[in-house]
Amino acid sequence: MAGSKGKKGKTGLIFFPAFDWAISPTHPEREERLLYTRDQIFEEGLMDLPQIEEFKPRLAELKDIARVHFCVPDVEAQVTEAHLIAAGSTLTLADALESGQIRNGFALVRPPGHHSMTVAHGNRGFCNVNNMAILVEYLRTKYGHKKIAVIDTDVHHGDGTQEIFWHDPDVLCISFHQDGHTLYPGSGFVNEMGGPRALARTLNVPLPPGTTDEGIHYVLDNLILPILDEFKPDLVLNSAGQDNHYTDPLANMRFSANGYARLNEKLSPDLCVLEGGYAIETALPYVNTGIIQAMAGLDYSHVREPDFEPGRFVQSETMKREIESTVAQVQSLWDKRDDLVDVALSELGDFYRRRKRIFYDTDMINENQEEAVRLCPNCPGYTTISSQGQRGYGTLNNVYCISIPRHACSDCKTDAMEEYKEHIEDRKYSYVYLQDKDRDKYLIYNVRTRNQKSY
Amino acid sequence: MLIGIDVGGTTTDAVLVEAGQVKKTAYVPTDHQNLLNCLLEALDQIIAGVQPSRIERVVLSTTLITNMIAEGKTDPVALMLIPGPGTNPQDYHLGDDTIIVKGAIDYRGREIQKLDEAGAEKAAADISARGFSKVAIVGKFGQRNHAHELKAGEIVSAAIPNAQIELGHRVSGQLNFPRRAATTMLTAATKEKYREFADHITRAFEQRRISCPIYILKADGGTLPLQTSLEMPVETIFSGPAASTMGVMALTPPDQTSVVVDIGGTTTDLALILSGKPLLSSKGARVDSLLTHVRAFAVRSLAIGGDSAITVSGNCLAVGPQRLGAALCMGGPTATPTDAMRVLGLSGIGDLGRARKAMEDLGRQLGLTPTEAAQMVVDAVVDKIVSEIRQMFLEWEEEPAYRIWEIMQRGEIEAQNVAGVGGGAPPLVPLIAQRMGARPIVPDYAPVANAVGAAVARPTLTLSLRIDTERGEYIIAEEGVTGKVGDRKMNLEEAEKMARRLLAERAERLGIGEYAGEAEVTYSEVFNMVRGWSTVGRLLSVRMEIPAGLLTGWERC
Ligand SMILES: [Zn+2]
Numbered sequence A: 001m002a003g004s005k006g007k008k009g010k011t012g013l014i015f016f017p018a019f020d021w022a023i024s025p026t027h028p029e030r031e032e033r034l035l036y037t038r039d040q041i042f043e044e045g046l047m048d049l050p051q052i053e054e055f056k057p058r059l060a061e062l063k064d065i066a067r068v069h070f071c072v073p074d075v076e077a078q079v080t081e082a083h084l085i086a087a088g089s090t091l092t093l094a095d096a097l098e099s100g101q102i103r104n105g106f107a108l109v110r111p112p113g114h115h116s117m118t119v120a121h122g123n124r125g126f127c128n129v130n131n132m133a134i135l136v137e138y139l140r141t142k143y144g145h146k147k148i149a150v151i152d153t154d155v156h157h158g159d160g161t162q163e164i165f166w167h168d169p170d171v172l173c174i175s176f177h178q179d180g181h182t183l184y185p186g187s188g189f190v191n192e193m194g195g196p197r198a199l200a201r202t203l204n205v206p207l208p209p210g211t212t213d214e215g216i217h218y219v220l221d222n223l224i225l226p227i228l229d230e231f232k233p234d235l236v237l238n239s240a241g242q243d244n245h246y247t248d249p250l251a252n253m254r255f256s257a258n259g260y261a262r263l264n265e266k267l268s269p270d271l272c273v274l275e276g277g278y279a280i281e282t283a284l285p286y287v288n289t290g291i292i293q294a295m296a297g298l299d300y301s302h303v304r305e306p307d308f309e310p311g312r313f314v315q316s317e318t319m320k321r322e323i324e325s326t327v328a329q330v331q332s333l334w335d336k337r338d339d340l341v342d343v344a345l346s347e348l349g350d351f352y353r354r355r356k357r358i359f360y361d362t363d364m365i366n367e368n369q370e371e372a373v374r375l376c377p378n379c380p381g382y383t384t385i386s387s388q389g390q391r392g393y394g395t396l397n398n399v400y401c402i403s404i405p406r407h408a409c410s411d412c413k414t415d416a417m418e419e420y421k422e423h424i425e426d427r428k429y430s431y432v433y434l435q436d437k438d439r440d441k442y443l444i445y446n447v448r449t450r451n452q453k454s455y
Numbered sequence B: 001m002l003i004g005i006d007v008g009g010t011t012t013d014a015v016l017v018e019a020g021q022v023k024k025t026a027y028v029p030t031d032h033q034n035l036l037n038c039l040l041e042a043l044d045q046i047i048a049g050v051q052p053s054r055i056e057r058v059v060l061s062t063t064l065i066t067n068m069i070a071e072g073k074t075d076p077v078a079l080m081l082i083p084g085p086g087t088n089p090q091d092y093h094l095g096d097d098t099i100i101v102k103g104a105i106d107y108r109g110r111e112i113q114k115l116d117e118a119g120a121e122k123a124a125a126d127i128s129a130r131g132f133s134k135v136a137i138v139g140k141f142g143q144r145n146h147a148h149e150l151k152a153g154e155i156v157s158a159a160i161p162n163a164q165i166e167l168g169h170r171v172s173g174q175l176n177f178p179r180r181a182a183t184t185m186l187t188a189a190t191k192e193k194y195r196e197f198a199d200h201i202t203r204a205f206e207q208r209r210i211s212c213p214i215y216i217l218k219a220d221g222g223t224l225p226l227q228t229s230l231e232m233p234v235e236t237i238f239s240g241p242a243a244s245t246m247g248v249m250a251l252t253p254p255d256q257t258s259v260v261v262d263i264g265g266t267t268t269d270l271a272l273i274l275s276g277k278p279l280l281s282s283k284g285a286r287v288d289s290l291l292t293h294v295r296a297f298a299v300r301s302l303a304i305g306g307d308s309a310i311t312v313s314g315n316c317l318a319v320g321p322q323r324l325g326a327a328l329c330m331g332g333p334t335a336t337p338t339d340a341m342r343v344l345g346l347s348g349i350g351d352l353g354r355a356r357k358a359m360e361d362l363g364r365q366l367g368l369t370p371t372e373a374a375q376m377v378v379d380a381v382v383d384k385i386v387s388e389i390r391q392m393f394l395e396w397e398e399e400p401a402y403r404i405w406e407i408m409q410r411g412e413i414e415a416q417n418v419a420g421v422g423g424g425a426p427p428l429v430p431l432i433a434q435r436m437g438a439r440p441i442v443p444d445y446a447p448v449a450n451a452v453g454a455a456v457a458r459p460t461l462t463l464s465l466r467i468d469t470e471r472g473e474y475i476i477a478e479e480g481v482t483g484k485v486g487d488r489k490m491n492l493e494e495a496e497k498m499a500r501r502l503l504a505e506r507a508e509r510l511g512i513g514e515y516a517g518e519a520e521v522t523y524s525e526v527f528n529m530v531r532g533w534s535t536v537g538r539l540l541s542v543r544m545e546i547p548a549g550l551l552t553g554w555e556r557c
């Protein structure tokens, strides 16, 4: 069984509330967000308990960001110090986990990241860069992990993480969330299941508004945990949003602090990274306390919201059947995953291409993408993305991105380099990027000034 | 004239300071069975021939509370907790005499569950039946709203006449419920015996016709009038390291960064002075197995000193942690660093012949000349101390931080001085300083630095003010005071002004009003509370402190 279950040692905790950072003074992502959580977990004395060790956050390096994102025009333009610290915190815990200093860890940090996609023109859904994806790529590059499972327990679809690992069969992304018909970002349906080579390694479980502890634990017990048993990842990571809570102002679910704690106990992730959650007084202090306790193997049964009684929310029969049917659908996709891949590949040629439109709600940017993945018989294949960011009627930036995967074959490496050389001469683009994950080298070429920058 | 007396682990030191100069010193071996006697013996030596009326101030630093706790001689205490939702109180391991009462206050001081008064009555009856006369009552977030603690206190005092009751919010305004519980419990457990001790002291001083104010030194390097300290006996714990650090501050140039190295017979204590300010441990002192809110200097202790036993296994040499007795050169049973330093000419203490013999024996086992063996011993001691200092720096650098600017700004520590006190300091401090690239300082009065520190330390005081303008309230936990705030848009500057005024009043009540002007804001925060898309109020917290420092008029040597 993957995850931290049965492992000995402490739970690592990084608490970085970014008390001096906000998107804007009254935005949900503001200074006050983790204030009451701080009060609660400090008053509980959790950091003093022998089961828990607190770590100081560090800044992620720009290279850690470039390993995941094509930041336009460059990494410095998309991240503030707060972003680097939030991302860096996850890496500090990764190092502690790998060195055996801790058995599991929780990066209780902001700003969040799971709506950020591969190309970053601006802020989407309160996120600029994807902390979880940065963590995954760091763990693979530095520690050579192959298979990783990311479970997104935020109420919103983890569309950024999904998009980043869309073509990667070794990263299993499972997101359960409030149905995209009724909530931002409007995606995360069952039929979104990954690129041709990674079909059913992206799994989405849309849930009806009002889903309770019972419904979410049904999904966990009957779908997520069995799938993890089969997938056998090296590590299980939790994108731990807290906005499924029954008091969250941005969503409509009915999950409780106890439900969250129990989820983390059963899932026993190796690392948890905070995502959203905006009921800053009524949910976060209790949910975070519960998650920390569950991860540290402490008794969480005393955590209870002031207005919560067990049995407060009862799930209707209709809702129960709806959830069971969704779970059955997703289960069947997972069961035939290898067939799905075979069929898809048999219908495709050397390249798989798709067009995407991405909307950045926070920064009001529209992005148009054309993506191509080489379906190489000898390696995961290189990827190219041509992307145009627009605000209003004006074009912000037209960029071309090339990504060479880890363990790329020599043909793919050569061809990707050719693409780079060809496109840096193309005046249509303002920036051309080469993300070489195999050599852990990242280049940005400014077509106008003919300057090349590397991370 | 100022008098400082430090009752330490092995000796009791006293100094008489006049016009910025140490005029007289005294040493008495500490008798742990009778701390009062050795304190008075040191006092009598120091005041012999002195007009009592010329003594302006006496400061005492004692291990009384430390010993009491270490030897398990504290009084039994029943702990009544009002924990509300959160951690299972059993996970705090606060002892078997813990009773839980229902009721809850939240992080903003709002009552979220009424106090179960019937439950509290039952608990009180139970406590009474079990024969406790001392009760600590601590509620989670009691520092934000002490109504439950007060009510529970009334219930207990009705059930147990003459009970000594301590309430958590009076002990600390800081967040951390289990630490507040532990500190409150220790306060209840030591108060009575501490009062007896203080009464003896008062009487003894009266007999000697010394009528000047008597102060006690606290773990944070500050002094408190003896009478006031009766309310907070636990604060006097670990005053020894505080005394030596204050002594170094008194005996070295101001505003510099120094490592304080106190090298004794069996242990070496390390402390830090950063830009002239002693470094406090971030959360509070550990007392025995309990984590507390007691503000104390960040001190690291390592089991190595002049009398540590040297052992050899194979080619390896180890110094400490045991002490088998004095050094060979002092007639003891085994080779020690003191013998090595004697052989190398780093010190003149003890018999050179015996020291040489010790190093010859050691050299034979290691295949080295006596001088080489001695050098190896001294290197080992210096290595150990230096690596512990580096570890201490690292720990400071790795302290968690919750704001961007704190993370961006915190750099590496560079020590300008290594200041040594204690018997082992003079020969070793230059070697440690050389390794650290710092200046060695061994003050003239290094052996009595503790007593000097006590003599010239000024009072310290903390006040935590919390304002919630949406609820229109302010609270000062330590004072048990609450009040109304009318201005929803109160800003930090106004809050700090208010804290300064309240601190001055508190200082006046505690008999240290003349130092209120030294108060500074050590922590402050302000958060706009936004509900929906509009600001409905502000949460402001200000911690105001008179920090550790030296009496004005103290001339540094
Ligand atoms: Zn969310």
Ligand SMILES: [Zn+2]
Pocket: A376, A377, A378, A379, A380, A381, A382, A408, A409, A410, A411, A412, A413
């Ligand atoms: Zn290839």
